[in-house]
Each structure stands twice: as structure tokens, then as C-alpha cells.
Amino acid sequence: VREAEAGDAPRFLDRLRAGETAAFEELVITYQHRVFGVAVRMLGNAAEAQEVAQEAFLRAHRALADFRGDAKLSTWLYAITSRLCLNRLATAERRLHRQGEETLLRLAGGEWPDVAVERSEVEAALHRAIAELPEERRIVVVLRDLEGLSYEEIAEVLDLELGTVRSRLHRARADLKDKLERFLP
Amino acid sequence: MSCHDARESLSAFLDEALAPDERQRVAQHLEGCSECQRELARLEQTVALLHRVEPVRAPVGFVDAVTAAARPRPWYRRVAAAVFLPFSVKLPAEATAVVMVALLAVYVFERTPALQESARTQPEVREDPRQKTARPAPPAALTDRFARDSSSGERSPESKARPLEKEQDRRETPAARGRIASEAETPKRLSAMRNFLLSFLIILATVFFALGIILPVIRFTTVYVWTNEHSIATIILALYESNEYFLCAVVFAVSIFFPFLKLFYLLTLVTSPDLSPEFRRRSFSTMEWLGRYSMTDVMVLALMIFYVNSSGYTEAVVMPGVYFFAASALITMLAYGWANTVPQRPTALTASEPAAGEIVTLPTNPARRHRPSSRRPLDRRANRSREYSLD
Numbered sequence: 001v002r003e004a005e006a007g008d009a010p011r012f013l014d015r016l017r018a019g020e021t022a023a024f025e026e027l028v029i030t031y032q033h034r035v036f037g038v039a040v041r042m043l044g045n046a047a048e049a050q051e052v053a054q055e056a057f058l059r060a061h062r063a064l065a066d067f068r069g070d071a072k073l074s075t076w077l078y079a080i081t082s083r084l085c086l087n088r089l090a091t092a093e094r095r096l097h098r099q100g101e102e103t104l105l106r107l108a109g110g111e112w113p114d115v116a117v118e119r120s121e122v123e124a125a126l127h128r129a130i131a132e133l134p135e136e137r138r139i140v141v142v143l144r145d146l147e148g149l150s151y152e153e154i155a156e157v158l159d160l161e162l163g164t165v166r167s168r169l170h171r172a173r174a175d176l177k178d179k180l181e182r183f184l185p
Numbered sequence: 186m187s188c189h190d191a192r193e194s195l196s197a198f199l200d201e202a203l204a205p206d207e208r209q210r211v212a213q214h215l216e217g218c219s220e221c222q223r224e225l226a227r228l229e230q231t232v233a234l235l236h237r238v239e240p241v242r243a244p245v246g247f248v249d250a251v252t253a254a255a256r257p258r259p260w261y262r263r264v265a266a267a268v269f270l271p272f273s274v275k276l277p278a279e280a281t282a283v284v285m286v287a288l289l290a291v292y293v294f295e296r297t298p299a300l301q302e303s304a305r306t307q308p309e310v311r312e313d314p315r316q317k318t319a320r321p322a323p324p325a326a327l328t329d330r331f332a333r334d335s336s337s338g339e340r341s342p343e344s345k346a347r348p349l350e351k352e353q354d355r356r357e358t359p360a361a362r363g364r365i366a367s368e369a370e371t372p373k374r375l376s377a378m379r380n381f382l383l384s385f386l387i388i389l390a391t392v393f394f395a396l397g398i399i400l401p402v403i404r405f406t407t408v409y410v411w412t413n414e415h416s417i418a419t420i421i422l423a424l425y426e427s428n429e430y431f432l433c434a435v436v437f438a439v440s441i442f443f444p445f446l447k448l449f450y451l452l453t454l455v456t457s458p459d460l461s462p463e464f465r466r467r468s469f470s471t472m473e474w475l476g477r478y479s480m481t482d483v484m485v486l487a488l489m490i491f492y493v494n495s496s497g498y499t500e501a502v503v504m505p506g507v508y509f510f511a512a513s514a515l516i517t518m519l520a521y522g523w524a525n526t527v528p529q530r531p532t533a534l535t536a537s538e539p540a541a542g543e544i545v546t547l548p549t550n551p552a553r554r555h556r557p558s559s560r561r562p563l564d565r566r567a568n569r570s571r572e573y574s575l576d
Contacts (some may be wrong), residue, residue: 024255028248035241050244061255126238130461144200145235151202170196171534177231184230 013069024064028057031074034147035081041142042085044131052088056081070158078149079157082139089135122183129179137172144169186214188221195225260492276397278418282395292452383455383520390516391448397510398441403486403494406500416506417441417482427468440482440510443475447517454524472521479514483507 015023040049059080060067093114116148130138143149143157154165177184189212197203198211217223270276401414415423417440424433450468486507493501 025248025252028251032243032247032251036247037241040241046244050247050250053243053247054254057251058254068378105409122234123238124235135380141235145232146238146240150499151197166197166202167193170193173196173228173231173471180231180234183234184227 010069013067013073016064017067019065024061027060027073032057033075034074036079038081038139038147039085041130041146042082042139043088044127047154048088053109056084060083072153075149075153075156077135078143078147078153079159081103082143082157083167086135086139125180125183129176132179133172133175136173137168140165140168141172141176145173186210188214188218191215191218191221192224194400195221195228199225199229205286233459274416274419274422278399278416282399285395286388286392289452328371379523380455383524384452385449386516386520386523387451387455390513390520393509393513393516394444394448396401397506397508397513400506400509401504402482402506402510403489404502404504406502414504417510436482439478441476444513444517447479447521449471449518469521476518476521479517483511483514 010027012023016027032053036053039052039056040046043049049121056077060077067073071079094160130141133141139158140154141142143154144151149157151162151165151169154160154169158165160168191211194203194207194211198208201208203211215225277512294541398417401416403415405413405415417436421433421437421441424430424436450472454468486503490501490503
């Protein structure tokens with residue numbers, strides 16, 4: 001699922017840390033789809049996802065000078081994006097929004113203007129099932145099964161214990177299995 | 186291994202994310218349990234379904250939008266943001282600080298004649314007016330020191346009462362006193378210097394105290410990106426908002442109320458020479474008691490930083506606020522220690538001490554004012570005119 005780890009060479013990190021504009025642009029080009037992908041699956045709304053993804057890159061940009069490189073760039077960007085999404089989902093406004101189930105309806109209705117997704121029945125059901133997961137399970141399943149991170153990476157990204165990642169992922173998959181029962185062979 | 190335990194591990198089993206021995210146990214259980222086998226198969230199919238989801242692509246123009254937004258803001262906007270954001274916290278805090286400093290300045294300014302005047306005065310022995318025989322004052326720390334300073338003079342028991350003159354003396358205006366002070370000799374100027382430095386230290390401590398409360402004292406950084414800065418003021422506010430009233434009260438008392446009280450006491454002691462010795466002594470012991478808690482905040486922050494940094498992922502660093510707060514506490518302690526000592530009596534003045542057999546003057550307070558010898562050193566009658574009624 002995941003593209004090859006491209007930009008973690010020490011040279012590239014140095015250029016980033018030095019504040020080189022071209023290096024930052026390279027970083028955005030390399031990671032834009034992953035960052036945006038996590039955001040759109042967490043938030044279920046392309047406009048909001050774009051906003052959050054941009055915010056994630058900007059935050060990274062501001063903090064690049066302090067980035068020590070003890071984590072991979074991808075892990076770091078995933079961590080920033082996940083947190084931004086979870087924070088946004090946790091705000092009161094958003095919660096109100098969800099009480100009206102608007103987000104879910106929007107997702108199920110497939111209102112994804114800019115995103116090129118196959119709109120098959122399975123696909124729609126999948127999106128709906130993922131969107132219905134509680135956030136802390138959703139982020140784990142998105143990172144694991146859609147973005148292809150390892151358990152260790154997820155633990156690092158979300159600042160969780162490995163055991164917690166494991167159990168959340170299990171619950172998330174069990175939920176999905178129940179919801180997608182009719183599509184399973 | 187029970188079915189329940191096995192199912193908990195199936196997802197990790199699928200991902201080969203189990204420890205070898207655990208994996209073995211799940212495998213063993215699966216061999217004998219068709220239910221769990223079925224469960225594993227369903228799970229595997231679900232995951233396969235998830236893998237079929239098309240990867241999402243960021244919208245066209247996303248990179249340009251990000252790089253455009255990443256261009257640095259002009260410096261004045263950054264400075265403004267650092268000073269005023271968030272408005273809800275920083276503006277009231279800054280306004281409070283300005284008002285506090287202004288009030289303090291006015292207060293000190295108004296007291297300036299008294300300051301000068303108190304510089305002129307020297308400590309005297311404190312005596313019980315009802316006692317006919319003069320003795321060094323009671324052994325409380327402060328008065329003890331006064332006693333040591335001035336015990337060179339010997340007292341005569343046969344003092345006579347002149348309450349009227351005392352009244353007269355009281356009517357002396359601060360301006361008159363100031364005039365006398367301006368004619369001061371070197372030791373007096375030294376004393377004025379001391380008072381000026383003391384008030385300066387106290388004002389400095391107050392400003393630092395205000396800064397220590399307003400400026401962030403700690404910053405938590407998560408993933409290098411989430412910086413959470415807290416000042417003592419915002420911590421107290423946050424505690425209040427999360428209904429931790431007890432903690433809020435404790436932190437408020439220890440970090441705002443006590444230091445404020447200390448500073449206020451100190452200022453009062455320095456600027457008001459007319460305080461009764463009893464009040465002086467009590468306030469000093471109160472400050473001593475308060476002093477024990479002055480560094481509590483710094484300790485708590487040190488522990489917090491140690492804890493946070495030892496637990497990984499989130500980093501905590503101290504911010505300038507701590508230094509201001511600590512400096513304020515230290516300066517207060519220093520000023521307090523200094524105010525608690527009394528300047529050495531210049532030898533030139535002891536010459537005019539009443540000799541044995543002379544009439545004793547009994548000051549109302551040890552710190553100042555009833556120091557006839559320094560004002561009219563040779564006028565015995567004037568000296569006598571300051572006696573208290575000892576009958």
C-alpha cells in the first residue's frame with residue numbers, strides 16, 4: 001500500500017532543517033497524498049481535510065528546525081496529521097455536527113467533490129463503515145489497513161502502548177467485519 | 186487458551202505482530218477450534234476488503250497552496266502575535282501587570298518623603314514606658330538587634346514626664362523632616378542609599394513577580410509540533426475551569442497570594458517608618474513563614490519537567506517565566522533579609538548618646554523619629570523634652 005520511503009536521506013533532512021524552500025516543496029510533494037488521505041478518512045470531508053493537511057505541513061514547516069530525525073519523516077507527519085484530525089473531531093462544534101449525523105450522511109451519499117474514488121457499492125459501504133467507527137479506532141485502522149503502517153509505527157504516531165494499538169485495531173476490525181458482513185464471501 | 190483470549194489476538198495474528206510464543210499458542214488454539222478459524226477467515230476477508238480501498242489523492246494545487254502559506258510572516262506580525270496572542274489570556278494579564286506596577290510606583294512615589302525621612306533616623310532601644318529602669322528591649326529577633334545597636338547608652342531611672350512636648354514633636358511635618366534629612370551627613374546618605382536600594386529591589390521583585398506569573402513557565406512539545414505553553418496564570422485558570430478548586434486555591438495561594446503578601450509587607454515595612462514594633466515583628470515572622478513556600482512552584486515545575494522528559498514522546502522545557510518567578514522569590518528573600526537587619530549606628534552619632542545619669546528618651550518605635558540626639562545633639566533641654574511620662 002505504501003510508497004517506498006523516499007525522503008529520509010540525511011542530506012534531505014539537512015536541507016529541510018536549513019529551511020530550503022525546494023526541500024520543503026519536495027517534502028510536500030512526497031507526502032501530500034498520505035497526509036491528505038488520513039485527513040479525509042478521519043474527517044470525511046474534502047474541504048476540511050485539505051485544511052487540516054495544509055495545517056499539518058505548515059506545523060511541520062515551523063518545527064522542522066527542531067526535528068531531530070529520531071523518528072521517520074513519514075511517522076512524524078502521520079503523527080501531526082492524526083493529532084490535528086483527532087483534535088478537530090473532539091471540538092464541541094464538530095460533536096454537535098455529528099449528532100445530526102450529517103457527516104455520515106454526507107459520506108454515505110458520496111459527497112467527495114475533489115477526491116477521485118471509485119464509487120462502487122462496496123466502496124461506499126466501506127467508507128460508511130469506517131466513518132462510523134469511533135475516532136480512536138478509526139485512526140488505528142486507517143493507519144494500519146489503508147496506510148500500511150506497522151504496529152510499532154502506529155504506537156509511535158499515536159503515542160500509545162503497543163498493546164493498546166493491538167486491541168484498538170482488533171476492535172476496529174471486528175466492528176468493520178460486522179458491518180461489512182454482506183460483502184464478505 | 187480460551188476462545189475469548191484467542192479472538193483478542195486474531196487481528197495481530199493475521200498481521201504477524203505477535204511474539205513467537207503467543208503466536209504458537211494462538212495457532213494451537215486455532216487447530217482445535219473451528220469457530221475461531223471461521224472468525225479468523227472473516228477477519229482476513231475484512232482486511233482484504235479494506236486493502237481494496239483506492240488510495241486517496243490530494244487535490245490539484247495542494248502543493249502550491251501549502252508552499253505559499255509556508256512563506257514566513259513579516260516580523261512585526263510575529264512579534265504582535267507573541268505579545269498579544271491568545272488575547273483572552275494575555276491582554277487581561279498584561280493589563281493587570283501594568284496596573285499593578287503603576288499602583289506600586291504611585292505608592293512608592295507618595296512615600297518618598299517618608300523614605301528620605303526614615304533614612305535619617307536611626308534605630309533606638311525599645312523600652313516599656315511603664316518601667317523606670319531602662320533595659321534592653323524584649324528578646325524578639327528584631328528588637329534584640331535594635332537593643333544591641335543602641336545599648337551603649339545608659340539609662341537613668343529618674344525620667345520625668347513631658348507629654349506635651351511629645352505631642353509637639355508629632356506635629357512635625359514630613360516636609361520639615363525632609364529638610365532636616367537633606368542636611369544629612371555621610372552615614373545618613375548611606376542609609377538613604379540603603380532605603381533606595383531596598384525599594385528598588387522590591388519594585389524589581391514586583392515586576393519580576395508579575396512577569397513570572399504572566400510569561401509562560403513551561404512548554405510541552407509533542408511530536409516537535411504541538412507546543413503547549415503555560416504560564417502560572419493560565420495554569421490557575423485551567424485548574425479553575427476544570428473544577429479543580431482545591432488545587433486552584435493552593436496554586437493561587439502559593440504562587441500569587443503569598444508572594445504578593447510578602448512584597449506588600451516588605452514595601453510597607455520600608456516605606457512606613459511609623460509602624461508599631463509589634464506589627465513589625467509579627468510581619469517579619471509572617472514573612473519568614475511565607476518564605477518557606479516561595480519556591481514551591483519552581484520545585485513543582487522541576488519535578489514536572491523531570492517526569493515528562495523521562496516518559497518520552499512529549500518534551501517539556503522551562504520558559505523565561507520560571508526565571509522571573511525564581512528571581513522574584515530570591516530578590517524578595519534578599520530584600521527581606523536586608524530589611525530585617527538594621528544599619529550600623531555610625532560612631533559619630535553615638536557620641537551624643539545620653540550618658541549615665543541622664544534622662545532617657547523613650548521612642549515610640551525603634552526604627553525612627555525619636556532620635557533627638559541626632560537632631561539637636563547638644564540641647565539637653567530639648568532632649569529632655571522628649572521624655573515619655575514614666576509616672
